[in-house]
Amino acid sequence: MTTPTAAQLAPTETVAKPPRRVTAVATLVALVIVVVMALGLAAWFRGEANQLTGSAAASNDALVDADANAQVSAQVREAVQRIYSYDYARLDDNERAASAVITGPYVQSFHQDFARVRDLAPAQQAVVVATVPALAVKALDGDRAIVLVFLDQQAHQGDQAKPLVASGRLSVTAQLVDGRWKIADAEPF
């Protein structure tokens, strides 16, 4: 029983062995090629995706996030008007009100500027009303925003009937602190 089987087996083995092996090796090679191609495509897709999401356009939410944009606009407008308005008779109130809407390095420079106002405003009986005729959010990224602000100041002095009008352009950096956008920097240009 065993001998004929073994005799039969021998030729079968020599014939069947190479194709089996060849098929297996071919499968392995094909799989490796597939892996290399898939990894190559994955790397390419990843690169393209990162390039898009990491681009300047994608990392700036100005006008993209409409709600945040509106919030920045409204609060920066209010804050700037508060900071640049004062009444010689209510300077303490003005400085306190402005202090609530400033943050970071701007705190110090604001109080320095306001010290000059304290020196000059009472003698001139100056009442300055600041308005923002237009502003636009230039950049918005998380808790930081850069806002282009057009600022008008109307200065009434003592008994002079005609107010002095000054117009300015500001680049304002705003920082979101405890849910409120505060002025972190304001640079005239």
Add this chain to the structure above:
Amino acid sequence: MTSIASTDTSLGRRFLGGPLRTAILAVAVVAVVAFAAMGWFGVSWYRAAHGRSLAVGMDRDALLGDAQRAMVTLNTLDYRRVQDGLTLWEQSTTGSLLSQLRANRDAYARAITASAAVTSARVLDAAVASLNDSAGTAEVLVGVDVTSQSEQGDPSCAHRRVQLDMVRAGSAWKVGTLAPVGDAYSEPGPCSPGTSPR
């Protein structure tokens, strides 16, 4: 025959049961992982490319660039090359501003020639105030400094605040209306060259 077939299979198993079989299995697992990664990054690319937010962001930045270039063009003129300058003005405008420029072209040309002035402009800062993507309209604020140098007099610098209504014209944005925000503040002497625009 059956015995041969069964022996054959067992032989095949013996060959594939070796390191070759292990290698195939391992590479197959890697292939599945590689396909998953490919699918994942493919989808994230597609999402990034077709997301509304990126489209708006890119639109905003393209618009801002066009507005800044238009602003420089519309504040630049040279009385020695009036017609070229006016043609450039017309190329960067559309709608009511373009009609106005065309209707008054001769009058403008005469006035510029008579002024014997050369102006140059520099945009210091600009930002998009609003953007209606579907309507193709937008508002842009621009702070621009314009140096005027007339043949006889001394140069002067005007610090201007401008609101532009932009209109999409094909692949570019053009100026539909141009409105100063308050009066320009002028001072003698050329505008400071300053650093590059913000």
